[in-house]
Amino acid sequence: MTKIDPSRPQTVLPTPSHTVGPFYGHALPFPGGGDIAPLGHPDAIALQGRVYDGEGAPLPDAFLELWGADPDGELPTTDGSMRRDPASGGFLGRNGVEFTGWGRVQTDADGHWSARTLRPGARGASAPYLSVCVFARGLLVHLFTRIYLPGDDAALAADPLLRRVDPARRDTLIATRDRSGTYRFDIRLQGEGETVFLEFQ
Amino acid sequence: MTLTQADIDREIAAEHAAYEKRLADGGPVEHQPRRDYAPYRSSVLRHPKQPLVAIDVSKDPELVELASPAFGERDVTETDNDLTRQHHGEPIGERITVSGRLLDRDGRPVRGQLVEIWQANAAGRYAHQREQHDAPLDPNFTGVGRTLTDDSGFYHFTTVQPGPYPWRQHLNAWRPAHIHFSLFGTAFTQRLVTQMYFPSDPLFPYDPIIQSVTDDTARQRLVATYDHSLSVPEFSMGYHWDIVLDGPRATWIEEGR
Numbered sequence: 001m002t003k004i005d006p007s008r009p010q011t012v013l014p015t016p017s018h019t020v021g022p023f024y025g026h027a028l029p030f031p032g033g034g035d036i037a038p039l040g041h042p043d044a045i046a047l048q049g050r051v052y053d054g055e056g057a058p059l060p061d062a063f064l065e066l067w068g069a070d071p072d073g074e075l076p077t078t079d080g081s082m083r084r085d086p087a088s089g090g091f092l093g094r095n096g097v098e099f100t101g102w103g104r105v106q107t108d109a110d111g112h113w114s115a116r117t118l119r120p121g122a123r124g125a126s127a128p129y130l131s132v133c134v135f136a137r138g139l140l141v142h143l144f145t146r147i148y149l150p151g152d153d154a155a156l157a158a159d160p161l162l163r164r165v166d167p168a169r170r171d172t173l174i175a176t177r178d179r180s181g182t183y184r185f186d187i188r189l190q191g192e193g194e195t196v197f198l199e200f201q
Numbered sequence: 202m203t204l205t206q207a208d209i210d211r212e213i214a215a216e217h218a219a220y221e222k223r224l225a226d227g228g229p230v231e232h233q234p235r236r237d238y239a240p241y242r243s244s245v246l247r248h249p250k251q252p253l254v255a256i257d258v259s260k261d262p263e264l265v266e267l268a269s270p271a272f273g274e275r276d277v278t279e280t281d282n283d284l285t286r287q288h289h290g291e292p293i294g295e296r297i298t299v300s301g302r303l304l305d306r307d308g309r310p311v312r313g314q315l316v317e318i319w320q321a322n323a324a325g326r327y328a329h330q331r332e333q334h335d336a337p338l339d340p341n342f343t344g345v346g347r348t349l350t351d352d353s354g355f356y357h358f359t360t361v362q363p364g365p366y367p368w369r370q371h372l373n374a375w376r377p378a379h380i381h382f383s384l385f386g387t388a389f390t391q392r393l394v395t396q397m398y399f400p401s402d403p404l405f406p407y408d409p410i411i412q413s414v415t416d417d418t419a420r421q422r423l424v425a426t427y428d429h430s431l432s433v434p435e436f437s438m439g440y441h442w443d444i445v446l447d448g449p450r451a452t453w454i455e456e457g458r
Contacts, residue, residue, distance in 0.1 A: 002301070002426050004443040006308030014232045014306065014447035015422050016414040018396040019243070021381065023327040027319030027345040028383060054246035067270055067389050075265065079273030086278045089287060102270030124263025131265045133392055138243030140234040140413050142394060143253075144266070160261070165254055189247050199253035200266060200390040200449055 017141040022061050024135075025106065029063065030082045032093040034105040034115035036066065039096040041118060043071040046182040047147065047175065048114035051107050051134070054190030058111020062136035064187075066115055066147075067102045068129070073121030076101035119149070127155040127162065129173075134187060144198040147185045148174045165196050172196050204242075204371035206407060212240040213412045220415035232447065234413035241409040242370055258390065258449045266389045267451045272315035272349060282348035284320075284360035292342035294323025294361030296437035299397070299425065302354040304445050305386060310354025311446065317347045317383040318358060325364030325378075334366050359437065365404055377404035377411060382444065390448035397442050398424045 005011050020028075037044035047066075051059040069075050081100040083092040094100070105113045120128040130147040148156060156162055162170055172195045175183040187195045216238065220231060236248035258267055280286045285296060303311040321327045321344060324336035328343050342361065350356050363378045379396040386392070398411060402424075405411055414420040422445075431439025 002422055002424060002442045003428075004302065004304060004308070004445060006304060009308060012304065012306060012308040012445055013419070013422065015393065015395055015444045016233050016419050017393060017447075018234070018381075018410060018413075018423070019241070020383075020394050023321075023329040023332060024319060024381065025331070026327070026329050026343065027381070028317060054250075057246075059247070065392070067265060067268075069265055075268040077271050079271040080275050081270065081272070083275045084278040084281065089278065089280065092275075100270060120265075123265060124261050126261070126263070126265075129265065131389055133389070135394060136247055138241070138245075138247035140236050140238055140241065140244055140248075140410075142392060143236075143249065144390075161254070161256065169251070190250055194249055194251050196251075197249050197253045199255045200258050201255050 019137060019140050020135045022137045024063070029104060029106045031091050034103050034113070035094060036100065036103040036115060036117035038099055043119045044116055045119050045149075046114065046116050047185060048112065048182055049185040049187060050111045051113065051136070051187045052111065052189065056191070059107055059136055059189075060109045060111055061107070062111070062134060063104060063106045064113055064135075065102065065104050065133040066117060067131045067133075068117060068120040069123055070099055070101065071118050071121045073123045073128075122155065125158070125160050127152065127159040139189070143189070144200070145187065145195050146173055146198065147183070149183060150174055150177055169194070169196050206371060206373050209240050209371050209374075209409055210407070213409060216240060217412070217415050230419070231416050232419045234415070238409070238413040241413055258451070262451060269314070269385050269387055269389050269391070272385070273313070274349070276315065277347050277349055282346055282356075282358050284342065284344060284346045284358065287343055288341040290341040292322065292339050292361050294342075296359065297362050298357070298359050298431050298433055298437045298439045299380065299442060300355060300357045300431055300439070301442040301444060303350045303356060303384060304354060304443060305391065305450060306445065306447065310350070311386050312350055312352050312354055314350050314385045314387070315347060316350060316356045318345070318360075318380050320344045320360065320363040320380040321366055323361050323364050325366030333369070336364070336366065362399070362438070370409070375404050375407065377402040377408050384444060384446060386446040386448070386450060388448065388450040391446040391450060392448070393444070393446055396423065399440070400424055400427055
């Protein structure tokens with residue numbers, strides 16, 4: 001039955017997840033999905049990476065959602081990530097001024113994704129991080145991971161999650177910075193260098 | 202050697218039997234599919250083999266994942282929840298109205314949150330360039346919709362009944378008709394993408410994607426109920442489908458958004 005009666009808690013059971021399949025491309029991605037940082041903001045950072053399968057092949061049909069705090073560590077409550085245009089039925093895009101903290105980016109034919117957002121501030125006991133949710137054809141339940149930024153070794157060393165993960169796998173959660181100042185974060189779904197994925201309880 | 206439906210049927214039966222044995226041995230009810238469900242071949246190289254690292258959200262109310270991105274009136278337009286009105290002409294097919302409530306694990310409505318859908322047209326064809334099925338495209342149907350839940354957590358869509366379609370995983374592989382749903386809760390941990398099916402579809406036993414939910418009761422929760430009260434006179438057939446988000450939320454917040 002798919003009519004749930006909230007007055008009977010035993011009937012309130014989770015709806016199972018399913019794969020996004022291969023044909024979400026005309027539905028979920030939107031223009032400016034990865035342009036999360038307001039234009040010209042001094043705390044903007046650029047991120048990029050690839051998503052790989054268990055044989056090291058890049059995924060051309062995955063997408064990521066990024067969600068993070070603003071530079072002060074505050075979580076945005078601003079809508080407008082995918083503003084629609086009532087005149088054309090198309091997208092207006094972000095307004096370039098407000099920060100929603102959330103974005104959605106597809107991988108391209110090379111499995112490559114990129115985004116620009118604001119450098120997140122720290123919250124609670126954690127080192128600053130961006131939450132990442134990975135979706136792909138073949139993935140029956142999405143996967144959560146985190147992008148930590150390199151630089152503040154003391155904060156990373158004190159982070160409650162990074163302290164707990166196998167030291168050999170810890171670096172899969174920390175982006176690297178290339179010469180141009182862009183952060184690189186690859187996601188390996190399986191096999192050597194498999195990214196640490198998270199389960200919230 | 203060509204992979205046949207009989208091969209996949211055997212694998213589906215074996216996975217189902219393995220789950221029944223886990224249950225009989227005292228294992229938990231599995232509400233979610235396993236990511237390593239091999240009868241759906243695309244999963245084989247795309248699931249992690251290392252165990253996931255558990256995070257107890259009750260230990261830290263400041264976790265980024267305990268909040269959710271916000272969406273509002275400017276993220277949807279008036280016709281976004283009516284997939285039959287997005288072009289100059291009417292799409293071909295049986296018009297349907299699909300409605301239900303978005304709830305959390307405690308049965309509380311999730312209010313003002315984004316619901317996105319996408320689907321094939323009445324002939325079983327997606328308006329997507331990489332689609333290989335040669336059923337006709339419908340110039341009056343894109344098959345994409347979005348809406349915000351109302352103050353009671355209800356969503357509402359008008360669309361056409363999607364057709365089943367072949368998908369080439371194995372010889373004569375057909376997907377039962379379905380609508381894809383993407384959902385947000387009050388916490389990012391509750392994020393859900395899934396598919397809604399229609400009652401009594403004869404393709405259910407053959408489809409490794411719906412069968413990836415090996416628990417019979419959980420699988421039924423993916424199937425909408427025909428609801429005559431949602432049928433619109435002289436216009437559409439009505440289906441009711443409530444959605445319950447899994448995943449923890451910030452329990453100390455008494456009022457959902």
